[in-house]
Amino acid sequence: xxxxxxxxxxxxxxxxxxxxxxxxxxxxxxxxxxxxxxxxxxxxxxxxxxxxxxxxxxxxxxxxxxxxxxxxxxxxxxxxxxxxxxxxxxxxxxxxxxxxxxxxxxxxxxxxxxxxxxxxxxxxxxxxxxxxxxxxxxxxxxxxxxxxxxxxxxxxxxxxxxxxxxxxxxxxxxxxxxxxxxxxxxxxxxxxxxxxxxxxxxxxxxxxxxxxxxxxxxxxxxxxxxxxxxxxxxxxxxxxxxxxxxxxxxxxxxxxxxxxxxxxxxxxxxxxxxxxxxxxxxxxxxxxxxxxxxxxxxxxxxxxxxxxxxxxxxxxxxxxxxx
Amino acid sequence: xxxxxxxxxxxxxxxxxxxxxxxxxxxxxxxxxxxxxxxxxxxxxxxxxxxxxxxxxxxxxxxxxxxxxxxxxxxxxxxxxxxxxxxxxxxxxxxxxxxxxxxxxxxxxxxxxxxxxxxxxxxxxxxxxxxxxxxxxxxxxxxxxxxxxxxxxxxxxxxxxxxxxxxxxxxxxxxxxxxxxxxxxxxxxxxxxxxxxxxxxxxxxxxxxxxxxxxxxxxxxxxxxxxxxxxxxxxxxxxxxxxxxxxxxxxxxxxxxxxxxxxxxxxxxxxxxxxxxxxxxxxxxxxxxxxxxxxxxxxxxxxxxxxxxxxxxxxxxxxxxxxxxxxxxxxxxxxxxxxxxxxxxxxxxxxxxxxxxxxxxxxxxxxxxxxxxxxxxxxxx
Ligand code: SF4
Ligand code: SF4
Numbered sequence: 001x002x003x004x005x006x007x008x009x010x011x012x013x014x015x016x017x018x019x020x021x022x023x024x025x026x027x028x029x030x031x032x033x034x035x036x037x038x039x040x041x042x043x044x045x046x047x048x049x050x051x052x053x054x055x056x057x058x059x060x061x062x063x064x065x066x067x068x069x070x071x072x073x074x075x076x077x078x079x080x081x082x083x084x085x086x087x088x089x090x091x092x093x094x095x096x097x098x099x100x101x102x103x104x105x106x107x108x109x110x111x112x113x114x115x116x117x118x119x120x121x122x123x124x125x126x127x128x129x130x131x132x133x134x135x136x137x138x139x140x141x142x143x144x145x146x147x148x149x150x151x152x153x154x155x156x157x158x159x160x161x162x163x164x165x166x167x168x169x170x171x172x173x174x175x176x177x178x179x180x181x182x183x184x185x186x187x188x189x190x191x192x193x194x195x196x197x198x199x200x201x202x203x204x205x206x207x208x209x210x211x212x213x214x215x216x217x218x219x220x221x222x223x224x225x226x227x228x229x230x231x232x233x234x235x236x237x238x239x240x241x242x243x244x245x246x247x248x249x250x251x252x253x254x255x256x257x258x259x260x261x262x263x264x265x266x267x268x269x270x271x272x273x274x275x276x277x278x279x280x281x282x283x284x285x286x287x288x289x290x291x292x293x294x295x296x297x298x299x300x301x302x303x304x305x306x307x308x309x310x311x312x313x314x315x316x317x318x319x320x321x322x323x
Numbered sequence: 324x325x326x327x328x329x330x331x332x333x334x335x336x337x338x339x340x341x342x343x344x345x346x347x348x349x350x351x352x353x354x355x356x357x358x359x360x361x362x363x364x365x366x367x368x369x370x371x372x373x374x375x376x377x378x379x380x381x382x383x384x385x386x387x388x389x390x391x392x393x394x395x396x397x398x399x400x401x402x403x404x405x406x407x408x409x410x411x412x413x414x415x416x417x418x419x420x421x422x423x424x425x426x427x428x429x430x431x432x433x434x435x436x437x438x439x440x441x442x443x444x445x446x447x448x449x450x451x452x453x454x455x456x457x458x459x460x461x462x463x464x465x466x467x468x469x470x471x472x473x474x475x476x477x478x479x480x481x482x483x484x485x486x487x488x489x490x491x492x493x494x495x496x497x498x499x500x501x502x503x504x505x506x507x508x509x510x511x512x513x514x515x516x517x518x519x520x521x522x523x524x525x526x527x528x529x530x531x532x533x534x535x536x537x538x539x540x541x542x543x544x545x546x547x548x549x550x551x552x553x554x555x556x557x558x559x560x561x562x563x564x565x566x567x568x569x570x571x572x573x574x575x576x577x578x579x580x581x582x583x584x585x586x587x588x589x590x591x592x593x594x595x596x597x598x599x600x601x602x603x604x605x606x607x608x609x610x611x612x613x614x615x616x617x618x619x620x621x622x623x624x625x626x627x628x629x630x631x632x633x634x635x636x637x638x639x640x641x642x643x644x645x646x647x648x649x650x651x652x653x654x655x656x657x658x659x660x661x662x663x664x665x666x667x668x669x670x671x672x673x674x675x676x677x678x679x680x681x682x683x684x685x686x687x688x689x690x691x692x693x694x695x696x697x698x699x700x701x702x703x704x
Contacts, residue, residue, distance in 0.1 A: 014602055017587045017618060020686035022594040022672035024453070025621040028679045030630070128630030128680075215637065264679075269633030269646060313644075319664030320515065320641035321526035 034087035036213045040204030041094060041259075047200040048193040052102030052156075056193040059109050060097040066113035067093025074122040088127040092116050095135035095259060098194030099252065099299065100142075101155035108149045112138040132306040133263040136299050143294075152295075156190045163190035164250040165295035168242055176242060184249040191296075195252035205258030214262040217274040222257040223248060225282020233290060247286055256285070256298040266306040273312040280312075281305035331449060331507035332492060333456030338464055339555055339562045343577050348385055348400040348568030349605035352393075355382065361393045366407035368550045370429070371398060378435035380428055382608065385552035385566035397605075400568065411548030419478045430544045431551035431608065436531050437479040437541075444482035445521050446473070446497060447534040448489040449505060449512035452592030455612040457555050458512075458535045460562045462495040465539055472542025473497055480531060488517045509594065510640050510671040536611055557612040568605040574613065575602070585618035594672035625681050635674035635684060641667040645674035649684040652691035657698075660691045668692075 048056045071089035075082050084090070096116045100109060119141065120134025121127055130137075143150045153166045164184065167175045179189065187197040194201075208214045230244035247253060252260075261267060261281055268277050281301050288297025355372035358381075359365055365384040372382040384400055387407040392399040412430065417423045428434045450458045461469060477485070477499075487497045491504035503521045505511050511520065514532045519525055533541075540551050553566050558578060565574065571588055575581070582588060582602065589596040590610045606613070635645040643664035651660035668688050675684040 013584075014582055015584045016582070016598070016600055016602070017585055018598045018600045019587060019624050020598075020675070020683045021589075021596055022676045022685060023587060023589045023596060023598065023614065023616055023621075024593045024676065025624075025681065026677045027621060028634070028677065029622045029681065030679055033632075033679055125628070128628050215633075264630045264632040267631075267633075269631055269636040269644065271637060274633065316644065317642045319643045319667035320669070321667050 030086050030088070033213055034091055036208060036211060037091055037259075038087060038094070040208045040213075041091075041098070041194065043200035043203045044098065044194040044197040044255075045094075047187050047197040048098075048102065051187065051197075052193055056102040058106075059100055059102060059104055059193060060094055062106060062109045063097035063100070063113040063116075064090050064093040066110050067096070067117050070114045070117040071122075074117060075126075078122075080126070086127075089117060092120065092134045094194075095133075096138045098255065098259075099135065099139045099192040101150065101152045101190075102193040103155045105149050108142050108146055112142040114138075115141045128265045130265050131309070132303050133260050133266045136260065136303050136306075139299055140303060143299075152190055152192070159190055161188060161190055163295065164246070165289065166190075168246075168250075168289070169295045173238075173240060173242055176246060179246075179250075181245060181249055184246070189250060191250075192252055192255070195255040196250075198249055198254045201254045201258055205254070208258070208262075214258070215274065217271055218261050218267060218278040219257040221275045221278025222261050222282040223253070223278075225279040226253055226257075226285050227282075228279075229283040229286040233286065241290065247289065251289075251296040252298045253285065256281070256302055260298070260302050261305075263306075266309060268309045268312045270313060270316055272317070273309075273315050276315065277305060277309060277312050280308065329453060329509045331453060331490060331509055331512055333450055333459050335456060335460055335463060336561055339460060339564050342563050342565050342569065342574065344386065344402070345566060345569045345573045346402055347391075347570060347573070348388070348402065348566065349570050349603055350382060350398045350400070350568045351396065351605065351607060352382075352398045353396050357393075357398075359390055359398070361390050363390050364388070364407075365390060365400060366405075366409055368409040368552060370550075371400075374433075378428065378433055378438060380431040380433045380551070380608075382567075383431055383550040383552050385568050409550075414475075414545050414548050424479070427541075427544065430549070432541055432544060433537075436533055436537075437476060440481045441529050441531040442483045443522065443527075443530040444476065444480055444485045445518050445530060445532040446485065446487045446500060446538060447512070447514055447517045447532055448487050448495060449507065449517060450490070451512050451534065451536075451611060452594050452596075453509050454560075454593050454614065455557045456560070457557050457562055457611045459490070459493065460557075461535050461539050461555065462489065462493075465542075466497075468542035468546060469535060469538050470498060470542070471545045472538040472540070473500070475541055475545045476533060476538065482531070486521045488521055510669075510673060513640075513669050513671055515669045516640060536609070551608060554606060554608060554610055556606070556610055559615075565606050567608050570603050570605050571599060571613070572602040574606070575615075580615060582615055583618075587614075587616040587618070589614040589616065594676065595670060622681055624675075624683050626683060627680050629682060630680055632679045634677045634679055638673045638677045639668075640671060640673065641669060643667050645684045645688065648691070649674075649682060649687040652687035652694075655694075657691045657695050660688075661695060665691055665695075 067089045068084050071084050093113045116134050116138030120137035121130045124130045153163045164179050185198050227244045230247040233241035234243050268274050284301035285297040352372050357372050359371045367387045369384050370381050386402040387405050388400040388402040391401045424434050485500040486503050487500040488503045488505050489495050490507035505520050587598050629646050648660045672685045
């Protein structure tokens with residue numbers, strides 16, 4: 001049906017904007033959302049640089065810029081508008097870098113950042129359409145291709161402290177006495193260069209939560225999931241399994257809860273689905289840590305649970321009036 | 324960062340003020356049955372168009388004058404001083420029945436809600452949308468008329484129970500109606516949610532709802548026997564009695580408001596109203612507010628892809644998934660949209676209000692509803 005052409009009314013001196021209702025908006029934009037997210041990463045970045053030195057800064061910088069350039073290239077190829085100024089590519093690149101050991105070889109960083117954008121996002125239609133958190137795709141690709149280059153304990157062997165989850169996996173619960181919870185919380189543990197800065201990440205994530213850029217459903221249920229399953233194992237045999245608080249503070253649990261799991265596109269949309277998503281992902285983290293062959297279960301747990309998102313979103317309430 | 328203007332509370336600033344009589348009236352006549360022609364003279368209150376539906380009220384000239392211009396979309400009347408007017412009908416003494424309903428319809432009342440009985444009648448006394456205070460103003464100043472309107476509604480609907488829903492910060496009473504306090508926060512003022520607050524049920528059968536603006540119009544018709552030719556609207560916090568068809572240009576100049584290119588002028592509420600495209604457009608029957616929104620107040624609406632952030636779902640009072648439904652509408656899969664609860668949506672606009680990507684979600688929803696209605700597949704309008 002072609003709409004009838006309505007003759008313009010006489011007045012063209014004042015051209016009004018015609019837009020669909022609602023005419024008031026909350027003022028959120030993608031740009032402001034991503035800026036808030038980037039801001040939220042700064043404490044952990046600072047803490048990471050403080051701990052691992054300039055190589056951490058170099059890795060983050062490299063991953064971030066390669067991600068942005070890759071995105072520009074991909075958008076060009078697709079003849080789409082170059083909208084990297086919305087910071088999503090930069091953010092994905094930095095998230096990827098946060099999972100790396102600070103001394104990761106430069107080519108791993110570069111390849112990972114490229115994969116994050118291409119296989120993580122572009123092939124699915126770009127930002128917002130990725131079924132799995134893009135940065136995790138980049139991480140998994142590198143981890144599977146170059147295990148040695150990605151191995152945290154190996155890369156950071158010159159540090160006195162250890163990677164708690166590696167210790168747990170290889171040497172059992174007894175060795176965990178070398179870590180105390182305060183140190184773990186303050187980030188005095190080896191791990192991804194930003195992903196294990198628990199306190200700094202909590203500050204950043206708290207900021208996002210208070211500003212309502214992310215909702216609490218996923219982070220809280222994720223930690224609940226981790227806590228619950230860890231408690232279960234621990235109750236069965238405290239001699240063989242680590243205590244729940246250890247699982248929450250060690251490795252990238254906090255990073256996963258606040259930054260990776262809350263990735264908009266790959267997490268469910270409803271309240272209950274989000275809650276279930278968090279619970280399942282949290283539970284998987286501990287299960288992978290206990291039975292899996294990789295020390296930290298967070299990335300794989302999240303990738304698997306991401307795939308469940310569409311299914312979880314089918315758990316929806318009856319519409320108003322319930323028909 | 325997230326500025327939320329959900330409050331429906333209002334502080335009344337004085338009474339309802341009048342607007343200087345306009346020189347020209349512009350009435351939208353799209354899809355209406357015209358009852359006049361170009362260059363014809365019309366008297367104050369004369370029918371100029373009828374609604375094509377069974378129940379819609381007729382449209383009348385808000386002043387005497389001559390039809391200067393008439394096209395598919397608009398009818399423009401140049402007002403004169405003759406003051407010619409139609410004779411009032413004696414509505415008050417008529418017995419309930421078909422004839423009374425026809426008369427009311429002829430005087431501009433939409434009789435859909437009045438034409439059958441119901442057990443419960445809910446009067447929605449909440450200010451309809453944030454920034455609008457018409458409902459409260461009418462409750463405060465126009466009790467007599469509201470009572471007359473309620474009296475008429477009672478005779479026609481014969482409800483066993485009448486409940487007035489008002490903001491819990493205010494005390495207003497209608498005779499014979501019990502009161503229900505509702506939290507004055509958008510979207511609690513929407514009919515469906517008000518009914519739920521009162522009855523505890525969602526879309527219950529045998530319950531009817533009228534808002535005080537409609538009740539006032541009905542009361543006015545009953546009291547005077549004259550057709551509806553004006554509407555009460557909130558502009559910039561004050562309430563005005565505005566003849567229907569008054570151009571926006573006239574309103575702005577009367578109230579000394581400035582509009583520049585790029586701004587948005589909205590007739591109706593801030594969440595559900597319609598942006599007009601020209602200052603020569605006239606106020607429509609039932610408009611309860613006008614807003615001027617400077618161009619730089621809010622980020623632009625963009626038709627971009629959804630990023631699945633979930634804000635729309637989490638904010639939807641109808642518990643549906645606007646992200647999915649808007650996408651179905653976008654790709655013309657209207658039946659799927661319907662399956663996912665399209666008709667539960669009561670068009671509050673909160674989804675689009677909170678969308679991170681600023682997608683025109685409500686527009687898509689209305690589009691889907693219209694398309695379904697047009698293709699005759701819609702189960703409900
Ligand atoms: S307009 Fe949007 S938020 Fe409001 S009921 Fe409809 S779908 Fe839900
Ligand atoms: S708020 Fe907008 S971007 Fe977010 S899920 Fe809804 S439609 Fe998509």
